[in-house]
Amino acid sequence: MGLDQSIVQNAAARAEALTRQAPSLRLDPALVQRIAQKVPIFAGMSQDALLATLATGEHYTVRQGEVLFREGDMGNSFYVLIAGEVVVEKLREGKPVELKRLGAGECLGEMALVGNDLRSATVRALGDTVAMRFYRELIDASPESASIIYRNIARTLAARLGESSVVLADLKVRDSAA
Numbered sequence: 026m027g028l029d030q031s032i033v034q035n036a037a038a039r040a041e042a043l044t045r046q047a048p049s050l051r052l053d054p055a056l057v058q059r060i061a062q063k064v065p066i067f068a069g070m071s072q073d074a075l076l077a078t079l080a081t082g083e084h085y086t087v088r089q090g091e092v093l094f095r096e097g098d099m100g101n102s103f104y105v106l107i108a109g110e111v112v113v114e115k116l117r118e119g120k121p122v123e124l125k126r127l128g129a130g131e132c133l134g135e136m137a138l139v140g141n142d143l144r145s146a147t148v149r150a151l152g153d154t155v156a157m158r159f160y161r162e163l164i165d166a167s168p169e170s171a172s173i174i175y176r177n178i179a180r181t182l183a184a185r186l187g188e189s190s191v192v193l194a195d196l197k198v199r200d201s202a203a
Contacts, residue, residue, distance in 0.1 A: 029036040063130040064105055066177045072169065078170045082157035087111075093134075098144045101139030102160045103178075106130065109154030114147045121147065133177045138164065 061067060061075055070078065087093055093104065096116060114121040124146060127133055129169045133148055138161050154166065164171050 060130075061146065061161070063076075064132070064175055066103075066105065067131075068173075068177055070173050074167065074170045074173065076166060078159070078164070078174075081163040082159050085156045085158045087154045087156070089150055089152045089154075091150050093148040093150065093154075093156070094144050096147045099142055100134055100144045101133040101162070101189070102158050103132055103138055104148075104156040104158050105132050107155040107157060109156075110112055110150050110151045111154060112119070113149055114149065115145075116147070126151070132178075132181065135181065137161065139175065139178060139182070140190070160161045 047181060058077070060079065061070075061072075067075055067078070082105070084107075085093075093111065094100065096114075106127060106129050108125055108129055110131065112126050113133065115124055115125045116122070127148075134144065136145055141193075165173055
């Protein structure tokens, strides 16, 4: 089931005003379709819900080395990376520890939507990066989109928890062997 091109073009036209903050990025029909296919947080969304959600997104550009948000900042939004790569870091003993690198199609900051208003990590651009920022209030205003996005966030967080459990178990084994 593909996206109806007339709907995609309409959404792209509505979102055109948002690209003023990132003139190098155009939310054209091909980009909208690629987002629909490649961004897991939008998986299972109807065409109408996806297009309405994308129309609420705000384009956000970050230059190499700049921070999207810092650990401890208040958060009320999540991001979907459109282009570029970021590193997720936590401070330990005053030094940043790299947790993960994220690239195009991946989301970050989604914990701010599910009850944690404080950012749990710092996210820094490794190169020039373009993202779409989605605010909690706008997501919550659409029950269809919200239910799908929250379900997909739960899946993402469960997968990350599983990965963290493996790392923690490996650390425990290493510590007990030392």
